[in-house]
Amino acid sequence: MYSASDLRKNLRLMLDDDPYIVVDFQFVKPGKGQSLYRCKLRNMLTGSQIDRTFREVDTFKPADTEEKNMQFLYREGDSFHFMDNENFEQIALTQEQVGEAKNFLIENMECKVLMFRDRPIDITLPNFVDVVVTDAPPWIKGDTVSGNYKPVIVETGYKVSVPPFVEQGEKIRIDTRTGEYLTRVKG
Amino acid sequence: MSAQWKLEAKREALETRACVLHATRAFFLSRDYLEVETPNRIPAPLPESHIDALAAEPWWLHPSPELCMKRMLAAGYGRIFQIAKCYRGHERGPLHLPEFTLLEWYRAGCDYLRLMEDCEDLFIYLSGAMGISNRLTYRNREIDLSKPWERLSVKEAFDRFGSVDLERALEQDRFEEVLALEIEPRLGTLKPTLLYDYPLSFASLARVRKDNPAFAERFEIYIGGLELANGFSELTDAAEQRRRFERENDVRSKRGRPPWPMPEKFLEAISRMPESAGIALGMDRMVMLFADAFSIDEVVSFTPEEL
Numbered sequence: 001m002y003s004a005s006d007l008r009k010n011l012r013l014m015l016d017d018d019p020y021i022v023v024d025f026q027f028v029k030p031g032k033g034q035s036l037y038r039c040k041l042r043n044m045l046t047g048s049q050i051d052r053t054f055r056e057v058d059t060f061k062p063a064d065t066e067e068k069n070m071q072f073l074y075r076e077g078d079s080f081h082f083m084d085n086e087n088f089e090q091i092a093l094t095q096e097q098v099g100e101a102k103n104f105l106i107e108n109m110e111c112k113v114l115m116f117r118d119r120p121i122d123i124t125l126p127n128f129v130d131v132v133v134t135d136a137p138p139w140i141k142g143d144t145v146s147g148n149y150k151p152v153i154v155e156t157g158y159k160v161s162v163p164p165f166v167e168q169g170e171k172i173r174i175d176t177r178t179g180e181y182l183t184r185v186k187g
Numbered sequence: 188m189s190a191q192w193k194l195e196a197k198r199e200a201l202e203t204r205a206c207v208l209h210a211t212r213a214f215f216l217s218r219d220y221l222e223v224e225t226p227n228r229i230p231a232p233l234p235e236s237h238i239d240a241l242a243a244e245p246w247w248l249h250p251s252p253e254l255c256m257k258r259m260l261a262a263g264y265g266r267i268f269q270i271a272k273c274y275r276g277h278e279r280g281p282l283h284l285p286e287f288t289l290l291e292w293y294r295a296g297c298d299y300l301r302l303m304e305d306c307e308d309l310f311i312y313l314s315g316a317m318g319i320s321n322r323l324t325y326r327n328r329e330i331d332l333s334k335p336w337e338r339l340s341v342k343e344a345f346d347r348f349g350s351v352d353l354e355r356a357l358e359q360d361r362f363e364e365v366l367a368l369e370i371e372p373r374l375g376t377l378k379p380t381l382l383y384d385y386p387l388s389f390a391s392l393a394r395v396r397k398d399n400p401a402f403a404e405r406f407e408i409y410i411g412g413l414e415l416a417n418g419f420s421e422l423t424d425a426a427e428q429r430r431r432f433e434r435e436n437d438v439r440s441k442r443g444r445p446p447w448p449m450p451e452k453f454l455e456a457i458s459r460m461p462e463s464a465g466i467a468l469g470m471d472r473m474v475m476l477f478a479d480a481f482s483i484d485e486v487v488s489f490t491p492e493e494l
Contacts, residue, residue, distance in 0.1 A: 005277045027280025030371065031407050031417040032391050033363035034237045035277065053364060056237070057442060148196040163192045 002060045007037045010177070012044070012063035012114075012122075015052075019044040019063035019116050023099070044114075044121040047096025067112045067124065072105050080105065082113055082123075091120050098122075103158035104129045104176045125176040130185045131155050136168040193493070200478040200486045203317070207474050208270065210316035211290060214309055215268045220292060223267045225255030227274075234447040235391070236438035239276035241285065248274035251467055252291055253392070254453050257421070260463055261456035265295035270470060281482040282413070282472060285491060290473075293465035299393075299404045299420040302464040303381050306408055306416065307334045310379065317477055325411040325476050328376060336379040341366075341402075344382055348373050357386060374409035382407045392428065393419030408468070410476055418466030425458040 002013055011022045024040035037054040044063070070082040070091075079092040080102070091113070095102060101111075101123050109129070114122040135153035149161040154172070162181045166172060171185040212222065229249050232240040240247040249255075252271045259267055273289045294302065310332050314321050321332040345353040348370040356362045374380040383406035387395065390403030404420035422428050429449065436446035474486040484490045 027278070027283055028367045029237075029278060029280075029283060030363045030367040031414055032235065032237065032389070033367070036364060036367055038368065053368065055364075149192070 002062060004035070004037050004054045004056050004058045007039060007054065012065060013060040014063055015041065015060065018046075019065060019121065020050075021063075021099075021122060023049065042096075042099065044097070044116060045119070047094070064116065065121070066115045068115055070111060070113045070123075072107060072109045072111055072123075074107055075102075075105065082111075082120075084113075085110075093120050093123065100179070101125050101176070103156050103179065104131070104174065105156060106131065127175060127177060128173050128182065129176055130171050130173050131158075133162075133166060133168055133170050133172060136162075136166060139164050139167060194488070197485065197488065200474070200480060201488060203478040204474045204486055206317060207313060207477055208470070210313050211270065211309070211470075213316070214312045215292065218266070220266045220268045221264060223256065223259060223264070223269050225249075225252045225259070225269065225271070227272060229254065231448050231450065233392075233450055233453065234432040234435040234439070236435045236442070239278075239444070241274045241276045250275045251289055253465070253467065254450060256291055256293055256465070257460060258453060258456045260293045260295060260421075260465070261460040265461070265463075266293075268292035279491075281484075284471065284483055284487065287483075288470040290468045290470050291465065293421075293463060295461040295463045297464045298462070299383070299406055299418060299464050302418050302420075302466055303336075303338070303383075303406060304334075306381070306418070306466070306468075307332075307336055307379075310410075313473075313477070319477075323410070323476060325413075325479055326481070328411060330375065330411055331378050333378075336381050337375075337377075338381045338383060339374070340384045341382060341386065342384070344370050344374070353386065357388065362386070362389065371409065371414060372412040375411055375413070379408060379410045382409060390422075390431070391417075391419065392422050392431075394422045394424075395427075413472055413476065414469075415472050415476075416466050416468035418464065421457070421460060421463045421465055423457050423460045423462070425454045428457060429454055 007022060007025055009022055009025050013020055020041040021044055022039050023042045026038040028036040028038055035056050039052050040049055041052060042049050069085045073081045073083055078095045080098050081090060081092050083090050104125050112124040113120050131154040133152050134155050137150055150164055151159055152162050153159050160181050173182045173185050175182050227249055228243045228246050230246050232247055232250050233254050238250045240250050251273050252269050256267060270290050272286060274286050278285055314332050323330045323332055342353045345356060349365045350369060356365045384402040385405040387401055387403055393403040393405035396402045396404055406418055407414055408416040439446055471483050471486055478486055480486050
């Protein structure tokens with residue numbers, strides 16, 4: 001069982017008999033009062049999102065799910081195709097099922113696909129992914145006042161804040177759990 | 188090394204932080220307050236149901252310096268302030284850190300109404316030190332810090348902003364939910380709001396109003412939707428305070444948490460405490476206002492995750 005203080009982004013839990021994943025999470029605590037956990041959750045079967053506020057006393061069952069090692073093959077419109085590393089079967093996930101992972105999926109990437117009663121419902125990526133910067137505003141040298149960071153777009157279409165010295169065509173490492181830039185990658 | 192640029196980017200906010208700390212000290216020293224330091228490590232915190240102290244075996248890290256400072260007040264230190272690192276478990280969010288900085292001050296011979304004026308004066312002094320002449324820009328809003336601030340009773344706030352009135356919220360056990368999610372974000376948007384007169388069940392360590400015992404002389408400061416401080420006219424009735432602590436311990440037991448021992452030395456001290464008022468103000472959040480920060484992470488050198 002989870003308690004409310006275990007709630008965090010990406011936690012998977014059962015709610016009204018469906019598996020849900022926490023997609024956004026805010027800790028709220030009025031002065032001297034009890035903690036409130038304001039969550040956006042995604043139904044991992046339907047993809048629909050709900051808002052719920054939990055209290056300290058609330059408890060949840062972990063989602064009844066199983067992880068399988070798979071390889072991401074390719075994307076075709078809204079479907080994302082994967083291959084099971086054990087039996088080489090191929091499956092497809094919708095964009096809703098893939099969720100934020102779509103920002104970091106590179107062809108041939110190894111990942112874990114989450115199954116709920118034999119249905120693919122979600123994927124877990126490696127913690128770090130190296131991606132090419134495809135669109136970046138130029139570095140204006142000496143710009144140190146406004147230059148704490150700047151937005152760039154990477155090959156998956158994801159937008160991320162990076163230090164000003166990162167340039168188009170370079171490879172950068174992103175932490176897939178936080179979606180944040182970590183470092184430049186050589187070669 | 189990879190996260191160093193984040194730390195580098197905090198320079199401006201950390202300079203604001205230093206300025207706010209220095210100016211706060213200057214404000215209290217100019218008003219004849221004594222700056223004190225009390226132990227961070229204490230045998231047990233005050234019994235409060237919704238605050239989890241962190242262990243420092245075999246004792247505890249204080250969740251606030253309240254306990255020791257009130258013992259000093261009872262011993263005749265009539266004007267004291269402290270800027271203290273405080274610790275609370277299970278508190279992490281855009282406005283919460285498990286280790287944070289509290290400013291507390293206590294003043295003998297004064298009640299919560301007089302204390303509200305201290306708060307106004309402190310912010311006006313700080314805005315002078317920051318060179319912003321009472322006009323604070325926070326999250327694209329201009330907030331006028333000049334006196335007098337808006338004074339709004341909890342009851343009025345529920346009537347004005349809540350989906351239910353105060354009475355119904357208390358009946359349905361939704362007081363905190365309505366306050367935190369519906370009311371708080373709308374407070375202090377043009378001028379700071381002093382939200383005052385809390386229902387008795389949320390009196391904490393505040394004195395009950397003589398003319399209306401359903402309410403306690405407690406207030407909170409809100410600026411730009413941010414809850415900044417919690418103050419009250421101090422309860423000096425040890426028997427009543429003991430009953431409240433026992434109730435807090437009951438709530439803790441129901442949540443499966445061990446009850447705290449009765450703070451006997453504290454209870455003995457408050458019966459000797461003069462009429463007084465005191466307040467705890469979140470320094471990190473105050474810095475957030477002056478640094479126009481969206482998250483508390485931006486105004487501390489390191490968050491626990493960055494260590």
